Amino acid sequence: MTFFRDTWIVFTRAMRLALRQPLWVVIGLMQPILYLTLFGPLLQTMAQAPGFPPGDAWQIFVPGLLVQMGIFGGLFVGFGIIAEWRSGVIDRMLVTPASRASIVAGRALRDVVVIIVQGAVLLGCAFLMGLRVPIESVLVGLGLIGILGAAFSCISNAIGLATKSEDALAPLVNSLALPILLLSGILLPMTLAPRWLQILSDFNPFKHIVDALRAVFRGELNSTTVWIGIGLAVLLVIIGGWIGGRTVARQTK
Numbered sequence: 001m002t003f004f005r006d007t008w009i010v011f012t013r014a015m016r017l018a019l020r021q022p023l024w025v026v027i028g029l030m031q032p033i034l035y036l037t038l039f040g041p042l043l044q045t046m047a048q049a050p051g052f053p054p055g056d057a058w059q060i061f062v063p064g065l066l067v068q069m070g071i072f073g074g075l076f077v078g079f080g081i082i083a084e085w086r087s088g089v090i091d092r093m094l095v096t097p098a099s100r101a102s103i104v105a106g107r108a109l110r111d112v113v114v115i116i117v118q119g120a121v122l123l124g125c126a127f128l129m130g131l132r133v134p135i136e137s138v139l140v141g142l143g144l145i146g147i148l149g150a151a152f153s154c155i156s157n158a159i160g161l162a163t164k165s166e167d168a169l170a171p172l173v174n175s176l177a178l179p180i181l182l183l184s185g186i187l188l189p190m191t192l193a194p195r196w197l198q199i200l201s202d203f204n205p206f207k208h209i210v211d212a213l214r215a216v217f218r219g220e221l222n223s224t225t226v227w228i229g230i231g232l233a234v235l236l237v238i239i240g241g242w243i244g245g246r247t248v249a250r251q252t253k
Contacts, residue, residue, distance in 0.1 A: 010106025
């Protein structure tokens with residue numbers, strides 16, 4: 001099919017560009033590894049605190065870092081598509097018979113690969129620090145952050161194409177990232193928060209995705225919590241893909 005062929009072409013081009021600049025992959029890993037090294041040991045001292053969820057500190061903290069990597073790894077890719085639009089690359093793609101949705105889908109696929117590689121490296125570092133989870137939990141976790149990365153990559157690329165300005169994209173990304181970070185329990189589980197904050201966080205879908213990944217790391221692969229989190233992640237990627245495809249299609253009108 002034309003969509004899959006065109007998506008593969010865009011993906012291979014984007015992947016080659018990423019491989020030529022591997023430093024950005026390393027830079028994307030620096031923040032979560034610093035959190036793992038400097039914040040993780042502090043969380044271990046809280047593992048016996050009232051309200052702390054089941055599982056050891058690493059099984060609680062590392063899933064949050066993985067979700068953060070999936071979200072933030074996808075949110076900031078829009079700056080790249082703005083640069084390609086400014087240099088005329090996007091315009092040259094739009095005058096071809098290529099599927100419009102593939103322009104975003106190919107880039108999102110590249111971002112998924114990068115995020116999964118980064119997640120695997122982060123998990124390797126976490127294992128060295130004491131994380132112990134079954135291999136199937138690792139695979140499910142990497143798949144889940146890949147889905148999140150795809151969703152936010154599509155959304156970020158759509159915002160980048162719609163605004164065509166780094167000055168507009170940056171505050172929009174920050175306005176999305178801040179409530180997600182504060183109300184999802186990425187760094188500290190929301191069970192430690194006051195009751196009113198727990199109720200507020202229940203309206204944040206990413207809190208349920210974080211809870212799902214923590215359940216996966218505890219080995220509860222068939223629990224309702226896990227299926228709710230996976231369902232929300234799939235819904236997000238469908239919404240993100242629809243937004244991305246619509247935004248690219250509007251560039252030719």
